[in-house]
Every structure is written in structure tokens, then in C-alpha cells.
Amino acid sequence: MSARHLKVLIIDANLVRAAILEDGLRDCGELEVHHIREMSNLLPRVAAINPDVILIDLENPSRDTLEQMFQVSRWAERPIAMFVDKSDSDAVQAAIDAGVSAYVVDGLRRERVKSVLDVSISRFNAFHRLQQELNEARSALADRKIIERAKEILIERQGCTETAAYALLRRKAMDQGRKIADIARALVTAADLLPPGEAK
Amino acid sequence: MTRTLTAGFVPLVDAAPLIAAAERGFAHAEGLELRLVRQASWATLRDHLNLGHIDCAQALAPLPIAAALGIGQVRSEIVVPFVLSRGGNAITLSRKLADEIRRANGGTTPADAKSWARALAIALRQRAEPVTLAMVYPYSGHNFELRYWLAAAGIHPDRDVRLIAIPPPLTVESLRAGQIDGFCVGAPWNGLATAAGIGEIVATKSEIFPHGIEKVLAMRKALLAEESLCASLLRSLAAAARWCDDPANHVDLAELLAAPQYLGTDPEQSLRALRGQLKGRPGQPDADYLYFSRHDANRPRREEALWLYAQMRRWGQVRGSTAAIVRAAEAEAAAVFRPDVYARVFGGGDRDDAPRPIPACDRVEFDGVSVESYLQLFDLATPFGVDYRSL
Numbered sequence: 001m002s003a004r005h006l007k008v009l010i011i012d013a014n015l016v017r018a019a020i021l022e023d024g025l026r027d028c029g030e031l032e033v034h035h036i037r038e039m040s041n042l043l044p045r046v047a048a049i050n051p052d053v054i055l056i057d058l059e060n061p062s063r064d065t066l067e068q069m070f071q072v073s074r075w076a077e078r079p080i081a082m083f084v085d086k087s088d089s090d091a092v093q094a095a096i097d098a099g100v101s102a103y104v105v106d107g108l109r110r111e112r113v114k115s116v117l118d119v120s121i122s123r124f125n126a127f128h129r130l131q132q133e134l135n136e137a138r139s140a141l142a143d144r145k146i147i148e149r150a151k152e153i154l155i156e157r158q159g160c161t162e163t164a165a166y167a168l169l170r171r172k173a174m175d176q177g178r179k180i181a182d183i184a185r186a187l188v189t190a191a192d193l194l195p196p197g198e199a200k
Numbered sequence: 201m202t203r204t205l206t207a208g209f210v211p212l213v214d215a216a217p218l219i220a221a222a223e224r225g226f227a228h229a230e231g232l233e234l235r236l237v238r239q240a241s242w243a244t245l246r247d248h249l250n251l252g253h254i255d256c257a258q259a260l261a262p263l264p265i266a267a268a269l270g271i272g273q274v275r276s277e278i279v280v281p282f283v284l285s286r287g288g289n290a291i292t293l294s295r296k297l298a299d300e301i302r303r304a305n306g307g308t309t310p311a312d313a314k315s316w317a318r319a320l321a322i323a324l325r326q327r328a329e330p331v332t333l334a335m336v337y338p339y340s341g342h343n344f345e346l347r348y349w350l351a352a353a354g355i356h357p358d359r360d361v362r363l364i365a366i367p368p369p370l371t372v373e374s375l376r377a378g379q380i381d382g383f384c385v386g387a388p389w390n391g392l393a394t395a396a397g398i399g400e401i402v403a404t405k406s407e408i409f410p411h412g413i414e415k416v417l418a419m420r421k422a423l424l425a426e427e428s429l430c431a432s433l434l435r436s437l438a439a440a441a442r443w444c445d446d447p448a449n450h451v452d453l454a455e456l457l458a459a460p461q462y463l464g465t466d467p468e469q470s471l472r473a474l475r476g477q478l479k480g481r482p483g484q485p486d487a488d489y490l491y492f493s494r495h496d497a498n499r500p501r502r503e504e505a506l507w508l509y510a511q512m513r514r515w516g517q518v519r520g521s522t523a524a525i526v527r528a529a530e531a532e533a534a535a536v537f538r539p540d541v542y543a544r545v546f547g548g549g550d551r552d553d554a555p556r557p558i559p560a561c562d563r564v565e566f567d568g569v570s571v572e573s574y575l576q577l578f579d580l581a582t583p584f585g586v587d588y589r590s591l
Contacts (some may be wrong), residue, residue: 065365
């Protein structure tokens with residue numbers, strides 16, 4: 001293998017994930033990293049880049065299109081293997097658990113490709129964690145909003161203080177073994193159905 | 201005790217036996233809980249199967265053979281103890297290309313699959329732009345049907361047209377967007393394209409390869425060790441397949457398939473496919489357009505595995521180097537299909553059965569024995585590693 005840079009192609013419509021991955025690959029030494037984000041007319045663009053390694057989301061429907069290309073093109077002579085080594089089942093397992101699939105031209109220096117793959121796996125996992133944190137933050141925010149609204153309703157209709165309203169919600173939640181936000185959501189829904197004046 | 205098995209599927213009408221087994225009580229009757237997981241692509245389905253994330257799956261018949269031979273993927277031990285469906289695919293061309301072909305055909309609509317292909321050959325010679333046709337995966341019946349249909353009319357599938365792969369749910373949109381000029385795909389996607397007025401069905405799998413094998417149950421080989429579990433799975437699928445074949449259940453089945461977690465498409469087109477009523481096709485309804493159980497459909501036959509391997513050889517998907525390697529690969533390919541496992545559950549013959557010939561639209565038969573002499577019968581083929589596009 002010549003000393004030229006390893007060419008890595010990231011195919012991903014998710015810009016954040018691609019950026020996280022690209023960032024990680026900077027630490028892998030001399031790499032030439034390309035990114036395709038549009039799935040339409042994929043093949044000519046992949047062929048023009050002529051990558052050594054392709055990294056793509058495991059669930060990306062365009063993988064079937066790619067695999068067809070490997071089978072008919074000049075890649076058939078230097079077979080594309082998924083992942084680094086056919087016997088390296090731990091790496092395959094780790095990659096699939098992380099949701100990344102890699103297509104690698106056989107016969108490349110294993111160590112270089114291995115480091116690229118390791119980075120991809122850890123970056124894909126980092127992305128999942130980020131997404132999870134984001135989802136948790138979003139739902140925490142939504143919970144806070146609904147609890148505020150429920151407190152307002154109680155203050156307005158029961159004439160109680162904010163502290164008492166919150167205590168009421170919390171006691172109900174503990175009695176029923178549910179989350180405060182769930183009790184608040186039920187209260188807000190009920191209040192919508194029963195306009196003020198009808199409730200005592 | 202109820203055992204849970206996880207099965208992968210792709211949104212297609214021929215996922216019906218798996219879906220019916222899970223939803224209409226056939227799995228429960230065998231003490232099974234069948235958990236179905238929809239897959240985004242055939243590549244994804246294969247990877248999840250290889251790693252044991254799913255126990256079994258609806259698979260394109262050639263896919264487990266490619267997996268066993270390690271072509272384009274990690275070599276894996278997947279077996280086929282059961283056939284889920286036969287037929288069901290069709291070739292649809294864009295309205296524009298179909299009109300071009302009519303003009304090339306002296307202004308008349310070609311009468312059948314063969315004459316459509318012959319007229320396409322004439323139209324291609326009069327055309328400046330190459331035609332792009334899609335199928336769903338390199339190791340698929342669709343790929344082999346499309347190639348066979350083209351080649352029977354003297355059109356070389358790698359030299360004279362561009363072939364690409366697109367997952368089934370994206371075919372209709374790609375045709376609408378003009379990215380492709382036609383495709384070979386399973387139900388209900390051909391019907392959906394014609395109903396939308398953007399495509400015309402010109403050939404069916406039942407015309408190209410009558411009773412041709414389509415989807416199979418691909419299973420992790422390790423599961424064979426659990427004989428009674430395997431037997432329960434196969435029995436529940438056989439009962440579900442019988443139910444799917446019964447016209448009295450077709451409306452119910454089409455509605456079931458339309459659920460968002462399964463196909464999420466218009467039940468009308470699934471129903472038409474189940475009834476073999478394709479719009480604009482002569483000789484309709486075609487009783488054997490798509491079926492799941494009758495004509496001993498579920499029995500995997502070794503000669504069919506061999507025939508699929510022969511198609512792979514013809515189109516350069518496998519290296520045909522020395523005679524010894526070819527014989528070893530042939531044996532390996534044939535061993536993926538397990539008529540012995542099927543026969544243990546349902547009776548009937550297994551590997552000692554005399555092979556039955558496999559017919560095709562051009563009257564060329566595979567005798568079920570010799571791949572080599574079968575391949576000699578064709579003028580058009582693609583040697584391994586040759587890329588006509590780069591020549």
C-alpha cells in the first residue's frame with residue numbers, strides 16, 4: 001500500500017452525527033475525509049471520490065444501493081469487506097451495537113482501518129448519548145411546563161398557595177405511584193374538559 | 201411454556217405468512233410468540249440475522265446463498281428450511297419509456313413479457329440516453345428476473361442498460377422523480393406505480409420463471425439444534441401460508457398488511473396482488489401470480505438453490521475459477537437449502553428426490569443437476585470482475 005492518505009467517506013444525512021464523526025477522525029492521523037449528505041444519485045458521487053473506507057448508518061436504506069455497486073464495479077476485484085476483518089467478530093458486534101456499518105477495501109493496512117473503525121464506534125455512541133441527553137432535557141422541560149400549568153389551575157380554582165398546590169400534586173403522585181408530571185397532565189386535561197365555573 | 205422468536209421482515213406483501221402467523225393465532229397455536237421487526241434494507245436484515253439480533257427473517261431466496269459463500273459480506277451460517285412465497289414480482293416501466301417502446305413496436309402495445317423485451321431492444325437502439333432500471337438487491341430474484349428478461353431479448357443487462365439497486369419502498373418515488381426508467385420489485389409496489397399513473401407493468405415473475413421461488417425463511421443455523429422449536433415455527437408458518445392462500449381471507453389479509461407497522465400502504469393494491477389482478481395485464485387474473493402454500497410451495501428444493509447459484513455465476517457474482525473450487529461452491533450453495541429439515545416436520549422426500557427441472561420464459565430449462573451445461577446454453581453473460589461501465 002502506498003503512503004497516500006487513507007480516503008474515508010462518510011455517508012450520512014444527519015449533519016450533527018457526521019460532524020461528530022468527522023471531528024473524531026481528525027485524531028486518526030493522515031486521513032482524507034469526505035462527506036455525502038444527499039442520498040439521491042449516490043453512486044456516481046461515491047465513484048468520483050473512490051474511497052478506501054465507507055462509513056454509513058447501519059439503518060440507512062441506501063446500503064442496498066451501495067452493495068450493488070460493490071458487486072458490479074471494479075470493486076468486485078478488490079472485494080469490499082464489511083468491517084475490518086472477517087474473523088474480528090467483536091469489532092463487528094461493537095459496530096452494529098453502535099449502529100455504524102463500514103465498508104472497507106480488502107487488503108488495506110489493518111491497523112489504520114481498525115483505528116478509523118474504533119473512532120467511528122465511539123463517535124456513534126457519543127452521538128447516541130448526546131441524542132438521549134437532548135431527549136431527556138426536552139422531556140424535563142415539557143414536564144416542568146405542565147406542572148406549572150397544573151399549579152396555576154389549582155391556585156385559581158382552589159384558592160390555595162403555590163406551595164400547597166405543589167404539595168397536593170406530589171401527594172397524589174405518591175398515592176398513585178405515578179410521576180408528578182403524569183398527575184399534572186391528567187389535571188390539565190380534565191381542566192380543559194371542565195371549564196372554570198363548572199368545577200367546584 | 202411460550203417461546204419467543206424474533207423475525208425480521210421488509211414491507212412487502214410476501215411478508216404475509218410471517219405477519220399472519222404472528223397476528224392470526226398460528227404462532228400461538230404452536231406455543232410461539234413471534235415478534236416481528238421491520239428492516240430498512242436487505243443489508244440491515246442480513247446483518248441483524250448474522251449477529252443474532254433476530255432469530256430468523258423473510259429473505260430474498262439468493263441472499264442466504266450469498267451469505268454462505270461469503271460474497272460481498274461476512275461469511276455466515278444461515279439455513280433455509282422453508283419457502284415463504286413464490287412469484288409476486290413484476291417489471292414496471294415508466295409511462296414515457298412504455299410509450300417509446302410502443303412507437304418502436306409500430307404503434308401497438310406488445311402482447312406479453314417476451315414481446316415487450318424485444319420491442320425494448322428496438323427502442324434502445326433508437327435512443328441516445330441509456331436506460332436506468334432498478335431492482336432491490338444484487339442477490340435477489342428481482343435482479344435475476346430482470347436480467348433474464350432483458351438477456352432473452354438480446355439486451356445485455358450490464359452493457360446495454362444501467363442497473364441499480366433501490367429498496368422496495370423507494371422504487372415508486374424514484375420512478376416518479378425520473379431517477380429511474382423502470383424497476384423490478386415485489387407487490388404492492390408495481391400496483392402502486394400503475395395506480396398512481398406513473399408506470400406500466402410489462403412482465404411478471406410468473407411469466408419469466410413460472411412458480412419461481414421468491415422469499416424464504418432464513419434462519420440461524422444454531423436454531424436447528426432446537427428441533428421442536430424449529431418444528432413449531434415451520435408448522436405455524438405452513439398454517440399461516442395456507443390461510444394466506446385462501447381467497448376467503450384475502451380482504452382480511454390486505455387490511456392487516458396495510459397497518460402502519462407492516463406495509464402502511466393502500467390495501468387495494470395488496471388485494472389485487474393477492475388475487476393476481478394486475479392493471480393492464482392480459483390474461484388476468486393470473487391465479488399463480490403470487491402464492492404462499494399451494495403446489496407444495498413451502499418445500500425448499502436443492503435444485504432451486506443450485507439454480508440460484510447458477511444465476512449468480514452467469515452474471516459474474518461469483519468467481520468461477522477452477523473446476524474443484526466451482527464444485528465446492530456448488531455443494532456449499534446447495535447445502536443452504538434444507539429439504540431434510542422440512543421433510544422431518546412435514547414428511548415427503550428430501551435430498552434423495554429426483555431433481556425437478558426449472559423452466560423459464562424462453563423455454564430454456566435447468567435440469568436441476570448440471571450448472572455447467574446450463575450456463576453453456578446462454579450467449580449473454582458477465583464474467584466475474586468485468587465492469588462494462590468502465591470499459
